[in-house]
Structures are given as structure tokens and as C-alpha cells.
Amino acid sequence: MKALVCSRLGGPEDLAVETLPDPxxxxxxxxxxxxxxxxxFFDTLIIAGRYQVKPELPxxxxxxxxxxxxxLGPGAEGFSVGDRVMVHVSHGTARERIAVPVRRLAxxxxxxxxxTAAGLSITYGTTLHALRDRARIKPGETLVxxxxxxxxGLAAVELGKxxxxxxxxxxxxxxxxxxxxxxxxxxxxxxxxxxxxxxxRRLTGETGVDVVYDAVGxxxxxxxxxxxxxxxxxxxxxxxxxEIPKFPLNVIMLKGIDIQGVHWGAxxxxxxxxxxxxxxxxxxxxxxxxxxxxxxxxxxxxAYEEALGILKRREAVGKVLLQVxx
Numbered sequence: 001m002k003a004l005v006c007s008r009l010g011g012p013e014d015l016a017v018e019t020l021p022d023p024x025x026x027x028x029x030x031x032x033x034x035x036x037x038x039x040x041f042f043d044t045l046i047i048a049g050r051y052q053v054k055p056e057l058p059x060x061x062x063x064x065x066x067x068x069x070x071x072l073g074p075g076a077e078g079f080s081v082g083d084r085v086m087v088h089v090s091h092g093t094a095r096e097r098i099a100v101p102v103r104r105l106a107x108x109x110x111x112x113x114x115x116t117a118a119g120l121s122i123t124y125g126t127t128l129h130a131l132r133d134r135a136r137i138k139p140g141e142t143l144v145x146x147x148x149x150x151x152x153g154l155a156a157v158e159l160g161k162x163x164x165x166x167x168x169x170x171x172x173x174x175x176x177x178x179x180x181x182x183x184x185x186x187x188x189x190x191x192x193x194x195x196x197x198x199x200x201r202r203l204t205g206e207t208g209v210d211v212v213y214d215a216v217g218x219x220x221x222x223x224x225x226x227x228x229x230x231x232x233x234x235x236x237x238x239x240x241x242x243e244i245p246k247f248p249l250n251v252i253m254l255k256g257i258d259i260q261g262v263h264w265g266a267x268x269x270x271x272x273x274x275x276x277x278x279x280x281x282x283x284x285x286x287x288x289x290x291x292x293x294x295x296x297x298x299x300x301x302x303a304y305e306e307a308l309g310i311l312k313r314r315e316a317v318g319k320v321l322l323q324v325x326x
Contacts, residue, residue: 003095004304004322007058009049012308015061017301023099025073030102032067032085034324036118036298037093040064040151041240044312046091053090053265061308062093062322066108066117076102084108086283088121090265094304096325103272106279109287116286116293119151119319121279124291126237126264127155128278130213131163133267134260135233139164141210144200144227146220147240148185149176149317154294156213157183162290165211168203170196170220179317183294197223208232208255221245231256240314294318 005018025031043061045051065087069079079085085105092098108117131137143160147153148169160167161184169180170189177188189199200209200223208229214221218241225234225247234257252259268275285291296318299307307320 001096002301003060004062004301005058005060006047009047009057011048012044012305012312015047015304015308017304020095022097025071025076025099027074028076028101028103029073029099030069030076030079030085030105031071031073031097031099032065032087032105033070033097034065034067034087034093034095035326036067036114037062037065037322037324038119038122039094039307039311039320039322040122041311041314041316042238043091044308047308055091060092060094062095063090064088064118064121065093065098065324066114067098067325069105070097072102073099078102079105079107084117086117086121086279088125088268088279094301094322094324106276106283109283111287112283115295115298115321116291117283118321119293119295120282120286120291122264123151123155123319124159124282124293125275125278126262127152127159127213128282129264129267129275130235130237130260130262131156131159131211133274133278134262135211135235137163137165137211140166142166142168142204142207143211143213144168144170144209144224145180145185145213146170146224147216148180150215150240150314151316151319152215152237153213154180154183154318157185158291160184160213162285168200168209170224176317179294183292191220196220197227200224200227204229211235213237215240217241217245218243222247225257226251228255228257231258233258233260236261296320298323
């Protein structure tokens with residue numbers, strides 16, 4: 001089989017497409033023929049050795065995919081050969097076949113495309129866990145989304161609206177903000193052209209923001225945190241800007257703010273039943289057409305450098321996908 005392989009840590013240019021033996025499904029595993037794999041920003045960190053997940057070399061990037069089960073290992077239950085499934089793992093989907101524990105699979109309805117299923121698991125899974133399980137967002141509350149045009153950002157916009165929130169999308173250009181508007185954002189803030197805190201104050205008045213969804217970090221974090229109202233919740237998703245922010249504890253104390261960490265990978269392992277229910281909910285919403293999963297582009301496996309480069313430069317507007325097999 002063909003596989004995108006990281007043999008040494010570095011950038012996209014350090015990877016290579018290689019021919020490897022087909023894997024074999026072990027106990028409790030399924031052998032999945034990958035049709036479409038999705039890449040995320042964290043893949044650019046994993047291949048550089050700068051992410052909390054540090055696979056043994058060599059490995060394939062890619063944490064999510066859609067494919068078809070070709071074989072089942074001993075004791076693998078709940079699925080059949082020929083089932084179309086959504087795959088969610090920490091790495092390894094950028095290859096033609098992958099052996100994966102069946103607990104990491106979810107059945108895909110016929111009405112959901114390969115591209116939608118491939119890009120649904122991690123970004124939308126992270127976001128549903130963040131908004132519903134952690135922040136417990138309520139209809140009518142105000143949600144601010146930083147980096148609102150990327151994969152997780154658009155997921156937050158869509159799911160925020162689906163859960164009944166007023167969504168303020170924040171991004172670095174008018175074009176990115178228009179994408180967020182097309183996916184349901186109520187208000188837009190260009191934080192390159194305007195003062196972020198002043199714009200949020202203008203939009204929310206004395207009440208302030210209820211929930212912040214931050215996958216960016218860096219210089220945007222503190223002014224957004226200061227825009228929270230009484231008992232506001234700040235969701236720490238990631239640090240695409242590179243810098244991990246440090247918050248003044250006095251502001252957190254005075255406003256009764258909750259800073260909530262969102263580690264979806266740990267949630268998957270520690271609360272498998274809740275995770276499974278979330279995945280089923282996402283697929284049901286996608287089948288109903290209530291989630292669209294914006295796709296930035298679909299690239300061949302050989303075009304991996306271009307695909308990862310888009311993510312590394314933070315140019316992606318939606319999901320970046322690899323067409324791996326038919």
C-alpha cells in the first residue's frame with residue numbers, strides 16, 4: 001500500500017510517500033481501506049515533534065478519515081466487512097489502509113459523503129464536546145469564536161448556531177469572515193483591522209460575552225477573556241498562533257470566570273460512551289443537512305506538501321482533505 005510517511009521530524013518537505021506492507025487487523029481491530037483522509041493544523045505540529053502526541057518514527061500523519069472495512073480481527077464486534085466508517089485516531093490515516101480498534105470507528109449513513117465524514121470526527125467532535133459538555137452553552141447565550149474560518153473555527157460557528165447561540169465570528173480578513181457568515185455567524189469582527197476588545201464591547205455592551213472558543217491563543221487571548229461577562233466560560237482549544245497565553249487571575253476572580261481546558265483525545269479515552277453519543281449526533285446532523293463541513297480543498301496523496309503547507313501557513317478555510325483511495 002501507499003502511505004505518507006514521516007521518518008524524521010521537520011516540515012512537510014521532510015515527508016515522503018512510500019510503499020509499505022498492508023497492515024493486518026489484530027484483536028478487536030478492523031482493517032479499513034481509506035478513501036478520504038483529513039489533515040488538521042495539529043498534523044503540522046506532530047511531524048515537527050511539537051505536539052503532545054509524539055508517535056514513534058516512522059509514522060503517518062492524519063487523525064481522521066472515511067473508509068470501508070475490509071477485514072475484522074478476532075473479537076472485533078459491532079461492525080461488518082463492507083461497512084463504510086468514520087475513523088478517528090491520533091495519527092496514521094494518511095495511508096491506503098489502516099488497522100484500527102473498532103472503538104475508534106463510527107458507522108456512516110448513506111446520505112453522508114466520504115468528504116463530510118472524513119472531516120467531521122475531530123474538529124466537530126472537539127467542538128461539540130467543548131460547547132455542550134464543557135461550557136454547557138444555552139440557547140440565547142453569546143459565543144465568540146476566534147479563528148472562525150479554519151476547520152475548528154467553522155465547526156464552532158456551525159455548532160454554536162445549531163445549539164441556539166448568538167455567534168460572533170472573529171478572523172483576520174473580510175474574506176474569511178464572509179465564509180463564517182455563510183456558515184451562520186450573526187456578527188463579524190476583523191481583528192486585523194479593528195481593536196478586538198472594543199468591538200466585542202460594542203457588540204455585547206455591559207452584559208459581555210458568555211462563552212469564548214479559542215483555538216488561536218497568542219495576543220488575542222487576553223482581550224477576549226477580558227470581554228467575558230459574569231460567570232463567562234473560556235474554552236482553551238489550542239494555540240495556532242504559537243504562543244501560550246498567561247491570564248491575569250484577578251480578572252478571572254472578579255468576574256467568576258471559568259477557564260475550561262478542552263482535551264478531546266483524553267475525553268475519547270476516558271468517556272467512551274459520551275464520545276460515542278457525540279459522534280452519532282454529529283453524523284445524524286450531517287445526514288439531516290444541518291452540518292455542512294466546509295472543504296478548503298481535496299488533494300491527492302502525492303500533493304501532501306501543498307496540503308500541509310496550507311495548514312502550516314494558516315491559510316485553510318475549512319477542511320483540508322487527501323484523496324487516498326477509490
